[in-house]
Amino acid sequence: MVVEIGEAIEGGKVMAKLNSLADRQKHMHGLAEAAQQVAREERQAKIVHDRDIDLEHDIALQVMLRDGAKLDLQTYLEYAFFGEPPEGIENDAEFIASVPDIILKNTKFKM
Helix, strand or coil, X not given: CCCCCCEEEECCEEEECCCCHHHHHHHHHHXXXXXXXXXXXXXXXXXXXXXXXXXXXXXXXXXHHHHCCCCCHHHHHHHHCCCCCCCCHHHCHHHHHHCCHHHHHCCCCCC
């Protein structure tokens, strides 16, 4: 196959380069729409993951669900630390960030 100057090979197809301003703007608009679609799909996947308890990989949460335990922070701490949570762990921001969303939603925090 011979490719002329001003053409490019993409995905096995020969595509003409965008020579006019209008063609470049149209192409950029199409790329922006594709990027927005990808971002929308990624957000949707995250929403599905956050709402699906079965997708959580937290062992303490899985045991709590199996046992039918109350899904709150105090109970989670008991399960996660085998009944002996470190003092002040409920105030540790890094630890709280690792707690599954379902636990945090069922917990009332004191300010």
